[in-house]
Amino acid sequence: MKNRKIIIGFIIAFFCLLLIETFIYLTYSNTQKDEVKISFIVTGDNLDEWESMKAGAETAALDKDVSVDFVNVPVDLGSEGEQEAVLRAFNDGADYAVVATSDYPAMISFINERQLFNKVFLARNGALNATINGVVADDEAIATDFSRYISFNYNCKNILIVSSHEDVNVDTLKESLIENLDSKGIKAEYRLMSSDPSVIKKSLYNIEILGNYDGIITLDYYTMEGAASGKLRINRDIKVFSVDNSQEAVYYLDSQGINALAFKDDYSMGFLAVLQITDKKEYGNMASNAPLYYIADRENMYSDELEKVLFPFVK
Amino acid sequence: MERFDLRHYFHRVKRASKRRSIQLIISLSFTIVAILSMSFMAFAFYTNYINTAKQAAIDNNKQVVDQMSWNLNSYLRNMMGISNSMYYSVIKNMDLTSDTMTKEMDILYEANKDSLISIACISQDGALISAAPIATRKAGVDFTEQDWFTNTEEKIENFHFSTPHVQNMFESSNYRYFWVVSLSRSVDLNFMGYTRRGILLVDMNYSAIEQMFSRVNERGAGYVYLVDSDGEIIYHPKQKAIYAGLVKENNLVDVTYDDGDYIETFEGDKRAVIVKTIGYTGWKIVSVVPVSELTGDYNQLRVFMLVIITFTIFLIVFGNVIISKIVTDPIKRLEASLKDIEEGALDAEQVYIGGSHEIRHLGRTIKSLVVQMRNIMDERVKEQKEKRKSELNALQAQINPHFLYNTLDSIVWMIETEKYPEAISMITSLASLFRISLSKGNNIITIKDEITHAKNYLAIQKVRYKNKFEANIDIDPAIEDCITIKLIIQPLIENAIYHAVGDYDDEGVIDIVGYEKDGDIFIEVRDNGMGIPPETLENLLKDKSQSKGKGSGIGLWNINQRINLYFKEEYGLTLESELDVGTTATIHLPKMTMEEYQGGEGREK
Numbered sequence: 001m002k003n004r005k006i007i008i009g010f011i012i013a014f015f016c017l018l019l020i021e022t023f024i025y026l027t028y029s030n031t032q033k034d035e036v037k038i039s040f041i042v043t044g045d046n047l048d049e050w051e052s053m054k055a056g057a058e059t060a061a062l063d064k065d066v067s068v069d070f071v072n073v074p075v076d077l078g079s080e081g082e083q084e085a086v087l088r089a090f091n092d093g094a095d096y097a098v099v100a101t102s103d104y105p106a107m108i109s110f111i112n113e114r115q116l117f118n119k120v121f122l123a124r125n126g127a128l129n130a131t132i133n134g135v136v137a138d139d140e141a142i143a144t145d146f147s148r149y150i151s152f153n154y155n156c157k158n159i160l161i162v163s164s165h166e167d168v169n170v171d172t173l174k175e176s177l178i179e180n181l182d183s184k185g186i187k188a189e190y191r192l193m194s195s196d197p198s199v200i201k202k203s204l205y206n207i208e209i210l211g212n213y214d215g216i217i218t219l220d221y222y223t224m225e226g227a228a229s230g231k232l233r234i235n236r237d238i239k240v241f242s243v244d245n246s247q248e249a250v251y252y253l254d255s256q257g258i259n260a261l262a263f264k265d266d267y268s269m270g271f272l273a274v275l276q277i278t279d280k281k282e283y284g285n286m287a288s289n290a291p292l293y294y295i296a297d298r299e300n301m302y303s304d305e306l307e308k309v310l311f312p313f314v315k
Numbered sequence: 316m317e318r319f320d321l322r323h324y325f326h327r328v329k330r331a332s333k334r335r336s337i338q339l340i341i342s343l344s345f346t347i348v349a350i351l352s353m354s355f356m357a358f359a360f361y362t363n364y365i366n367t368a369k370q371a372a373i374d375n376n377k378q379v380v381d382q383m384s385w386n387l388n389s390y391l392r393n394m395m396g397i398s399n400s401m402y403y404s405v406i407k408n409m410d411l412t413s414d415t416m417t418k419e420m421d422i423l424y425e426a427n428k429d430s431l432i433s434i435a436c437i438s439q440d441g442a443l444i445s446a447a448p449i450a451t452r453k454a455g456v457d458f459t460e461q462d463w464f465t466n467t468e469e470k471i472e473n474f475h476f477s478t479p480h481v482q483n484m485f486e487s488s489n490y491r492y493f494w495v496v497s498l499s500r501s502v503d504l505n506f507m508g509y510t511r512r513g514i515l516l517v518d519m520n521y522s523a524i525e526q527m528f529s530r531v532n533e534r535g536a537g538y539v540y541l542v543d544s545d546g547e548i549i550y551h552p553k554q555k556a557i558y559a560g561l562v563k564e565n566n567l568v569d570v571t572y573d574d575g576d577y578i579e580t581f582e583g584d585k586r587a588v589i590v591k592t593i594g595y596t597g598w599k600i601v602s603v604v605p606v607s608e609l610t611g612d613y614n615q616l617r618v619f620m621l622v623i624i625t626f627t628i629f630l631i632v633f634g635n636v637i638i639s640k641i642v643t644d645p646i647k648r649l650e651a652s653l654k655d656i657e658e659g660a661l662d663a664e665q666v667y668i669g670g671s672h673e674i675r676h677l678g679r680t681i682k683s684l685v686v687q688m689r690n691i692m693d694e695r696v697k698e699q700k701e702k703r704k705s706e707l708n709a710l711q712a713q714i715n716p717h718f719l720y721n722t723l724d725s726i727v728w729m730i731e732t733e734k735y736p737e738a739i740s741m742i743t744s745l746a747s748l749f750r751i752s753l754s755k756g757n758n759i760i761t762i763k764d765e766i767t768h769a770k771n772y773l774a775i776q777k778v779r780y781k782n783k784f785e786a787n788i789d790i791d792p793a794i795e796d797c798i799t800i801k802l803i804i805q806p807l808i809e810n811a812i813y814h815a816v817g818d819y820d821d822e823g824v825i826d827i828v829g830y831e832k833d834g835d836i837f838i839e840v841r842d843n844g845m846g847i848p849p850e851t852l853e854n855l856l857k858d859k860s861q862s863k864g865k866g867s868g869i870g871l872w873n874i875n876q877r878i879n880l881y882f883k884e885e886y887g888l889t890l891e892s893e894l895d896v897g898t899t900a901t902i903h904l905p906k907m908t909m910e911e912y913q914g915g916e917g918r919e920k
Contacts, residue, residue: 006640010633017629021622059556251490254453254483268559286561298455302483308558311481311492 036096038277039089040070040123040270041082043102047072049246052312053100053123056270064278069094079103083110086120098273100124104168123273124266127168135272137264137292139169142243143176146217146262149295151184154239154259156215160207161190162227163219164200170219173243177217193223201226208235215239224249228257250310253301260297265309268292337646341639342632349631357624361617365610372536372609373576373587379531380591380602383539386527387593387600390430390519394498395474397427398517401434402502406515411444412507420447432482432493432518437464438504439512450485458484458514463499467514471501476596478547479521494521496549524550537586537604544597546570569601578606645670649678656681661689704758704880718809719745725779741778744771752802759881759912762829762836763795769804769827776812784816784823790838791830798912799838799904800877803888806870807840807900815844815898831906835886838902846894855890871900878904 040057042050050070057068071089073081079102086097098121101107111120122134150156161177163170174190181188193200204226207213216238218224224242231240232255242249243262252258268290275283296306405419420434424447435446441459443452458464461484466475477497495518504513524541532538532552540551546567548554556562565581565588572590579588587609589602648667655665663685668678722745729738751760751768766788773786786808808825816823826841847855855871875888882905892898 006636014629017625021625025618025622055555059553059562062552247490250492254492256454265559267555268561271556271559271561290559290561302481305558307481308555311494 034065036064036066036278037094038066038068038096038098038274039086039092039094040068040098040100040273041073041085041089042070042100043073043075043082045072045074050100050266052245052266053270053273055312056267056272057098057274058270059267060271060274060278064274066274066278068274075102079106079110082107086110086116090119095119096121096277098123098277101126102167121273121276123269124264125167125169127172133276135269135276135287135292136169137269139172140176142262142264142293143173144180145293145295146241146243146260147177147180147184147186149260150215150217150239150241151181151186153297154215156186156239158213159186159188159215159217160213161188161217161219162193162200162204162223163190164193164195164197164222165220166192173219188217193226197222197225201229205230205234208238211235211238213238215241218242218244220244221246221248224252224258228252232257247312250296250301253296253298253310256298260295262293262295263310264293265291267309267312336643338636338639338643341642342635345635345639346632349635350628353624353627353631357620361620364616365613368613369587369606369609372604373589376537376587376589376602376604377576380539380589380600383527383531383600384591384593387524387541387598390523390527391476391498391593391596393427393430394517394519397423397431397434398474398498398500398515401436401517402500402515406436406502406504406513410505410507416445417447417449420445421449424448430520430523432495432520433485433516434518435484435516436502436504437514437516439468439514444504444513446485452484453486456484463497463516464514467499467501471512473500474595475499476543476598478543479524479549482518493518494525495519496521496524528552536608537602539600539602540564540566542566542570542599542601544570544599549598566601570599572599642671645674645678649674649681652678653681656685661685661692663689700880703876721779722775725775729778737778741775744774747771748775758801758877759798759909760801761795761909762790762797762799762838765799765801765804766790766795766827766829768802769808772805772808773825776808780812780817783819784812784825786825786827788827789829790827794829794831794836794906796908797836797904798907798909799836799902800881803874803877803902804838804840806874807902810870810900811840811842811844811898814847815842819844834906836902836904836906838904839899840902841897841899843897846896847890847892847898848894849892852890852892856888874902878902 038057038061040050040053042053044050047054047070050072054068054070057070060066061068071085073085077084082099082101082103083106086099089097096119097116099107100123102125104122104126107120107122107126111117122136124136126134126136150159159181161174163174178188178190193203200222204216204223207216208227208230214237216227218227218240221244224240224244224246225248227240228242228249229252231238232252239259240252240257241260241262242252242258243264245264245266249258249261249263253261269292272283272287272290272292275286294306294309296310300306301310401416401420401423405416405423409416416436420436424431424434433446433448433450436444437458438444441457441464443458462480463475463477466477475498477499479494479496482493482495498517498519500515502513502515503510528539528541528550529552538552540554541549543549546569548557548564548566551557551564551566553562553564557564563582565579568579568581569588569590572588574591576587576589579586585606587604587606591600591602592598593600645667648669652666655662663682666678666682666685668675668682670678722741726738726741726745729735729741748768748771751764751771770788773788777784777786804827808827811825816825822843824843827838828841829836829838831837856875857872871888871890878887886903886905889901889903890898891901
């Protein structure tokens with residue numbers, strides 16, 4: 001009788017153990033983790049412009065079981081195109097979206113409206129310390145450092161700040177630049193240029209010919225190109241300072257069409273954007289220390305520090 | 316709700332641990348030994364297997380690094396071959412005052428343009444003599460300030476390889492900049508027989524090196540990077556992140572290692588590092604694999620082993636419980652038998668004999684001891700019983716002289732009063748009484764004899780008491796041949812006379828009734844005397860081994876004891892009495908003939 005109880009107990013225990021072991025075996029032998037899919041939505045007609053950010057994101061994704069893909073939205077489609085691309089990315093199985101938006105307020109209201117606070121992140125463009133998480137260079141710090149650099153290295157008294165459009169970044173930059181330059185005794189004024197590149201170029205040529213300003217600070221690609229080519233062709237004495245991170249800007253810096261360049265580091269922003277999603281602790285440690293912008297001139301652009309930032313590795 | 320008392324449970328566990336059973340000891344010790352042995356073996360096997368696997372993975376990576384080294388060597392040798400060709404086949408045979416090397420340089424460039432960005436020959440004072448592809452020197456670029464120039468000037472006999480840098484000497488028309496690794500050497504330039512020193516610069520396309528390493532790094536586990544002899548990173552899959560301060564690498568330590576494999580800890584992670592030096596450049600290929608990834612593929616094995624070990628432990632525990640039970644069950648049953656014996660059950664048939672040879676032997680020995688003890692005890696009881704019987708018979712014998720004295724006194728009195736017939740009758744009855752009392756020494760007689768004995772006694776007593784009472788005897792003839800212990804009715808009659816009817820005047824009645832009921836015999840002696848008070852009645856049959864004289868009830872106790880000694884406990888004497896009504900003494904005996912008694916029917920002891 002007692003033996004029978006032991007044997008029944010053994011059989012019950014055996015099957016319980018079998019169930020537990022099967023559960024453990026199935027749970028722990030499957031070491032393959034679910035891959036996190038992150039879609040980067042970037043605005044631009046040429047994806048090559050985002051090569052650095054892509055390289056940064058892919059490097060961060062290397063050890064993290066993360067796959068990264070880049071979707072570029074043509075400039076013409078504007079904010080609506082970006083929003084559509086975000087929704088399409090989620091439909092296609094993306095877990096998160098990182099958007100380098102061309103229209104920050106529209107993207108913010110889209111995120112709020114769709115309640116996508118923990119799914120959509122911003123990179124490069126946007127406001128620092130905003131409610132929506134994002135990896136954004138500190139425009140106020142750029143303006144402060146750039147103003148200090150200009151006042152220390154150049155004897156400019158009258159500077160024109162130009163951009164072809166206005167957005168949250170341009171607004172922050174222009175306001176901080178005017179404030180900082182003014183505090184250093186440099187008169188600065190802002191002018192919104194046309195959105196047509198050829199008109200911008202002509203306008204800037206005219207400004208350089210007139211010589212009312214001894215320096216121009218450009219806040220975007222088109223004004224940078226107009227001012228730099230104007231300097232090379234029209235007035236080599238005028239000082240051109242640009243906030244841009246295109247390869248053309250680097251070229252103009254090298255060929256002395258630009259005197260100094262405030263360069264936002266897309267690579268680090270792409271890297272940190274992935275880290276912000278996948279490893280918040282590591283992101284917290286790095287974000288406070290990583291410089292997301294550099295100020296380069298002809299003298300230091302080939303230095304060990306800046307060479308690797310300004311010149312992406314050619315593949 | 317019962318309160319959980321920790322101390323109480325602790326004491327219970329402590330007590331339980333103190334009276335641990337042999338089964339617990341066997342199963343626990345076997346289980347511990349088995350689990351320890353198995354764990355040790357599993358650990359040894361696992362460690363050995365994992366170490367072998369680790370070493371295999373490291374060897375595999377070594378092969379990859381060797382292959383990388385071979386590829387890189389070939390590439391660099393090819394670059395040096397280009398430099399040698401340019402120098403020994405072109406520059407050395409050329410007079411630079413009249414000849415130009417542009418054509419040969421272009422041919423060489425075109426033949427190797429996948430691997431090259433440019434070839435240039437520069438004079439010692441920094442003038443560009445020739446370059447391929449044809450390019451314009453950038454404004455403001457001074458060749459003599461370049462690192463490759465100064466390094467070559469410092470050691471003119473060597474080839475010099477730079478770290479990767481952006482080629483920034485020539486004008487670029489399409490905003491393109493190339494990352495290059497510069498191979499420079501000092502060359503002798505011939506100007507109309509005069510030799511002047513110059514520098515031949517071959518800018519290798521860095522992307523060729525990058526692609527070489529990228530392909531390897533796409534394998535998955537770990538990565539490979541390249542450092543120069545100072546620890547400066549030439550290639551790293553996270554090179555830009557390292558320069559941006561986002562990722563750290565242990566390159567300054569790794570460069571100090573000689574060729575071979577090492578385990579190092581970097582930023583809290585253990586990793587296997589394989590180092591291989593590229594000849595004449597001093598560059599080092601470093602392969603890094605996190606130790607966790609070396610054994611990452613063995614997670615399944617680890618879990619499988621865990622599952623197997625758990626099952627085995629379970630089987631061992633169960634097996635040990637069963638085996639220990641098989642071994643200890645006979646011991647436990649034997650122990651139970653001994654406990655029964657300890658409690659007084661000396662039944663040899665109940666002693667367990669089973670299990671292994673030793674335990675069977677033990678069982679048989681105990682059984683034999685029990686039998687011996689039983690026999691000794693039976694003998695002892697028998698002796699005691701006999702002794703008791705002797706004592707009781709002696710007590711019985713004490714009564715007779717008293718009766719004899721009284722009877723003889725009565726006879727004397729009759730003779731003195733010349734009542735000779737009565738005296739003769741009395742003497743005759745007395746003689747008959749003694750004849751039955753003697754009964755040839757037998758204590759067991761027939762009821763018929765016992766009744767005769769009673770009648771004789773009554774006859775004597777009636778004479779003595781001058782027929783003050785009446786005695787009726789009614790015995791079922793069917794029981795007359797059955798046995799009884801002798802002299803058990805007469806004392807009851809004696810009590811009835813002395814304590815009940817003896818002092819009555821012609822009103823006392825003694826009834827002696829014998830009958831069979833439920834297969835037993837009952838003989839009642841009733842009187843219509845004063846009765847016995849209940850407190851006296853309940854003490855009458857209690858132990859009276861020490862005589863307390865007349866009226867103490869020793870006679871009744873004696874009768875009861877004698878019946879109990881000869882027959883089973885269920886037989887004996889009972890008394891019922893009601894004050895002013897009378898007393899009935901009932902003798903309860905087994906129904907048994909003399910033949911049956913002598914044959915041993917089982918109701919006697």
